Amino acid sequence: MLRVIIYGSILSPFVRKLLAYLGEKNIAFELKGVGIGDPDPGFRAASPLGKMPAMEDDGFTLADSSAIIHYLEAKYPEPALIPADPQERGQVIWWDEFGDTVFALCSGKMFFNRVVAPKFLNRKGDAAMADQAEREELPKLLDYLESALPASGFLVGDRLTLADLAVASPLMNFRHCGARIDPAVHPKIAAWSEAILARPSLAPWVEKEERMMKKGMGEA
Template sequence: MIVYGSTISPFVRKVMAFAAEKGLALTIEAAGLGRGGPEFLESSPFGKIPGFRDPGADGGKDFCISDSTAICAYLEAKYPEPNMIPVAPIAHARTIWFEEYADSIFFASAAKIFVHRLLYPKMLKRPFDEAIAANAVDVELPPLFDYLEGVIPPSGFLVEDRITLADIAVCSPFVNLAHTEMVIDPARWPTTAGYVSAILARPSFAPIVAAERAMVAALG
C-alpha cells in the first residue's frame, strides 16, 4: 500500500503512525507541492496530501482515496485488529471528536506557526509574516492547550485508557510545532507536555520524528 505525500505533513504523519500501531508497513512516495505525477493525482484529484493506493484491492483494480480520515477509516475496516477506532458509541464519538479537534481546530492555528516560521522562510524561500505566527502562539493556542490539560485522563490516553486514533491525531501536529522550536510550557501545561512526549516516544512515531528532525536541521 502506498501513501503519497511527506511526513512533514501532520496528516501524512498521522496515517503512517496509525498504520504502524496496526502493524502495517506502508510505502511513502513523495508528492505535493508540484510532485507526484499522474498516479498521485489519481489518488488525490485535488492534489491534497495524503493520497493513498491499495493495489488490486478493488476487484483487481487499485483502490485510491485521499484525506487522512478516509485512509485511516479504510485501514481500520480492512485490518480491524488491533482496534484503533473504538466501536462503543461513546468512545467512538469521542475518538472522532478528538480527530476533528486535531485536524480542523488545533492545526488551523499550529499551521500558522509552521508556515510562517519554517515552511515559507526555510523550505520554500517565500515571504512570511512573523506577526501571524506570534499571534497563534500567544493568543490562539493557549486555550486549545488549556482544553487538553483538562481532558487528558490519568492513563495518558484520551479514549478507553489505550492508544487510539484520538491520541495519534492530537499529537501529530505537535511535531510541526517542535520543528519550529516551540515547546509546551511544562509549568503551565504539565499533563499535556507529559502526554505528548509519551505518545511521540512510541515506536509508531519516534522513527518518523527523528527523520524529520534531521531533515529540518539540514535546512539550517
C-alpha cells in the same frame, strides 16, 4: 501482498498521523515523498484536491487522512484504533476532528509561515500571522487539551486510539517552530505527548524530521 502506497511528506501533520496509524496497525506500506503542489501523476490521481496524504491500495485510491484511516480500519479491524463502544467512538472522532481542524490550523499558521514558506518555497512567510497564532490561539487550545486529558495517559479510554495519534501529530509542527510544551503550565500534555511521540510508530519519523529540520532542507 501488495503494499499500500502513501503519498505525502512526513512534515505534514496529516501524513504523520497516518504513518503512525499504519505503524500501530503493522500495515506494510511504501511512502512516496511528494511536496506541496507536486505534479506526480500517481499522487494527482489519488488526490483530487492535490492535498496530502493520499493512498493507493491495489488500484483503489483515496485522499484525506481520516478517510484513509477509516478505510483501513474497516479492512484491518485488529488492533482496533477506533473503538466500537459508541461513546468512545464518538470521542475518538471528536479528537481526530480537533487535531485535523483547529489544532492543525493553528500549527499550520506557525509552521507554514516560519518553516515551509522560507525553507521550502523560497518566499517570506507571514510572521505576524504565525505570531498571532502562537500568542492568541495556541494557549487556549493547550489549556483545553490539558483540562481534558484523563489520568489514564490516553485521550480516550485506557489504551491508545486514533485520538492520541491525531492530536499528538500536530504537536511536532509546533515543536519545529520552536514552541515547546512547558511542563510547569501543561504537565499532563507534556507527559502524554512525550509518551505518544516516543512510540515505535512515531519515534523514527520524529528523528528523521528533526534531522531534516536541522539540515534546514526538506526531503519529502
